[in-house]
Each structure stands twice: as structure tokens, then as C-alpha cells.
Amino acid sequence: MMFRKICIYGAGxxxxxxxxxxxxxxxxxxxxxxxxxxxxxxxxxxxxxxANPQGGSGFANxxxxxxxxxxxxxxxxxxxxxxxxxxxxxxxxxxHIAPLIxxxxxxxxxxxxVPWWFLHNFGGRFANTALSSVDPSGRIxxxxxxxxxxGCVVHASCSVREPAVIQHHFGNGLILGEPSGVRxxxxxxxxxxxxxxxxxxxxxxxxxxxxxxxLWGNMSVNPVSALTGATTDKILDDPLVLDFISSVMxxxxxxxxxxxxxIAQSPQDRHAVTRKLGAFKTSMLQxxxxxxxxxxxxxxxxxCELGRITAVATPFSNALMGLARLQAQGLGLYSA
Numbered sequence: 642m643m644f645r646k647i648c649i650y651g652a653g654x655x656x657x658x659x660x661x662x663x664x665x666x667x668x669x670x671x672x673x674x675x676x677x678x679x680x681x682x683x684x685x686x687x688x689x690x691x692a693n694p695q696g697g698s699g700f701a702n703x704x705x706x707x708x709x710x711x712x713x714x715x716x717x718x719x720x721x722x723x724x725x726x727x728x729x730x731x732x733x734x735x736x737h738i739a740p741l742i743x744x745x746x747x748x749x750x751x752x753x754x755v756p757w758w759f760l761h762n763f764g765g766r767f768a769n770t771a772l773s774s775v776d777p778s779g780r781i782x783x784x785x786x787x788x789x790x791x792g793c794v795v796h797a798s799c800s801v802r803e804p805a806v807i808q809h810h811f812g813n814g815l816i817l818g819e820p821s822g823v824r825x826x827x828x829x830x831x832x833x834x835x836x837x838x839x840x841x842x843x844x845x846x847x848x849x850x851x852x853x854x855x856l857w858g859n860m861s862v863n864p865v866s867a868l869t870g871a872t873t874d875k876i877l878d879d880p881l882v883l884d885f886i887s888s889v890m891x892x893x894x895x896x897x898x899x900x901x902x903x904i905a906q907s908p909q910d911r912h913a914v915t916r917k918l919g920a921f922k923t924s925m926l927q928x929x930x931x932x933x934x935x936x937x938x939x940x941x942x943x944x945c946e947l948g949r950i951t952a953v954a955t956p957f958s959n960a961l962m963g964l965a966r967l968q969a970q971g972l973g974l975y976s977a
Contacts, residue, residue, distance in 0.1 A: 644834050648672045648719040654799040656725030657807035661690035662838040664705035672708040672716045682805035683709040689806045718743035725751045728939035735784035751793040754939025761787040762821045763849050764900040774942040792848035793817045813841045818848030853902045858911050860940045861886035863925035864965040874920035888957040893944050899951040935969050
């Protein structure tokens with residue numbers, strides 16, 4: 642399968658990073674769905690990717706001219722659509738994405754948290770259970786049918802310097818795979834394309850495992866940082882807070898075992914990995930400080946729902962969800 646017509650839906654930090662790299666591959670025609678200042682910047686100056694100023698990435702600055710519009714119908718059916726928005730924006734994407742999707746279009750979801758397709762043909766006796774926490778009305782699943790989807794887990798840090806100007810900080814990893822776990826020709830073709838674009842791309846035998854492992858750390862530290870305003874080093878240095886987030890992680894680990902995603906590590910093992918990254922503000926803390934909607938449902942609410950589905954008690958996760966939700970509602974950053 643060839644991916645010549647590629648559209649990025651969400652040209653923020655991660656979408657811009659992926660798009661700018663793909664635009665350098667021969668025969669790729671890149672388009673972007675964008676609005677407001679990002680749309681204007683793309684039309685006037687194109688998409689710019691700034692290399693890590695500390696070096697070590699092996700990549701230089703990139704600038705790409707792209708076709709862009711706020712209306713997906715202007716861009717037409719694509720071979721590949723990469724959705725790289727925050728979870729709260731996904732219902733709006735689902736409402737407008739139809740003109741981009743043809744019979745054979747692949748939709749790659751480069752997003753954090755539990756996606757709507759998570760239990761599609763996966764999860765043992767819980768397989769194909771709909772998750773109302775991330776798709777309450779089923780509109781997303783209706784608009785983006787699971788057979789179009791390839792999952793993707795991003796291991797990289799990027800930020801938006803200004804509209805359509807992306808700064809790469811560190812990391813170059815993309816893990817992709819079919820929700821069914823099969824090694825399909827389209828997954829292999831996309832894996833090859835991402836390698837050609839310079840990514841450290843890995844083809845997963847079960848993408849849900851990679852989603853869950855990344856979530857395992859993010860779902861606790863992110864909301865706690867948003868609630869407290871603390872960087873990760875301060876969270877890990879407080880023994881009471883550390884015990885609380887470890888309890889949240891143990892609940893998630895128990896759920897994972899029920900749906901076929903056992904995690905051999907202890908929470909302390911994962912804390913050691915986080916500590917190596919140094920003191921940083923989590924993405925959710927950055928969203929709260931910038932008064933942007935927060936990804937609570939995909940990171941925490943879905944875990945609480947999976948606890949109910951699998952009959953695993955989640956008192957610590959429920960408490961974290963309730964506190965973080967109350968804070969975000971008070972700031973106008975979350976609506977149930």
C-alpha cells in the first residue's frame with residue numbers, strides 16, 4: 642500500500658513534528674486541517690520544524706509548504722489521515738473528518754490516553770465493549786470506523802513556538818500497530834514510510850499494550866501535577882504523594898491483567914524512569930496553566946470505567962478523577 646496523500650488533522654506540537662518530517666519524503670503530498678492563526682501561518686510560511694538546539698537528534702531544521710484548509714472537504718480523500726489532537730477535540734474532528742476518509746483510508750491516532758477503539762477485537766471476554774468515557778454517544782466510532790484505524794504511541798517531546806512553528810526537544814519514537822494485533826500489509830507499509838521519514842518507528846504486535854504502558858505513568862503524575870502545580874521531581878520527592886500515585890498505578894495494573902495487558906514492573910520501577918527525565922511540567926499542568934481543556938477522560942476516566950467493566954475496585958483512581966475534574970470544571974476546562 643502506498644501513502645502518497647497524507648493529511649495531518651491537528652498541526653500542534655506532535656502533529657506538526659510528524660507532518661514536517663513526512664513532507665520531506667519523496668512523492669508525499671502533505672495537507673493539514675487547521676484553523677485560526679495556525680491556518681494563516683501555514684498559508685503564508687508553511688510548516689516549520691526546529692531541531693533540538695542541544696543537538697544529538699541528527700536532524701536539521703525543516704520547512705515544508707503544505708496544502709491547508711479549515712474545511713476537510715477542500716482536501717479530499719486521503720491515503721492516510723494522522724489525528725494528532727488532544728482528546729477533548731476529538732468529537733469535533735469526528736464531526737468533520739468524513740470528506741478525508743475513503744474506502745481504503747488509514748487513520749493513525751497519535752494521541753495520549755485510552756482511545757475509543759481500545760477494546761476493538763481485544764480484551765478477552767471484555768472485547769468490543771464500548772467506552773462511554775471517551776466516546777459517550779458513539780459518534781467517534783461511527784465517524785471513524787475501527788477498520789480504518791491504526792494505533793500509534795508517541796515517545797517524543799515537542800512544543801509549539803508559534804503557530805505552525807514546532808520545536809523538537811527530545812525523543813524520536815513512534816510505535817504503531819493494528820488494534821487486532823495482526824501484522825498487516827498496511828501496517829508494514831506505514832512502518833516503512835515512517836522509517837524513511839527518519840522516525841525510530843516500531844511495529845507493535847499489540848498496540849494496546851504500548852498504549853497502556855505509557856498511560857500507566859501518565860494517568861497518575863499528570864493529574865497530580867495539574868492539581869498541585871508541582872513539577873515531577875517535587876511529586877516524586879513527597880512520600881505521601883508518591884504513595885498515592887503508586888496506589889493509582891496498582892489499580893491500573895490490576896485492570897491490565899484482566900484485559901490481557903500484564904505489567905511486570907512495580908510502580909517504583911516506573912518512578913525511576915520518570916525521575917531520569919528530570920524536573921519538568923507535565924502536559925496536563927501546561928494545559929491548566931494555559932487554560933486549555935484537559936484530557937481527563939482519556940487518561941483517568943477511562944481507567945475508572947475499565948475498573949467498573951472488569952470489577953476491579955479503583956478508589957484511588959476515582960478520587961483522583963473527582964478532584965481533578967472538580968478543579969478543571971471550576972476553571973472551565975472540562976465538561977462531562
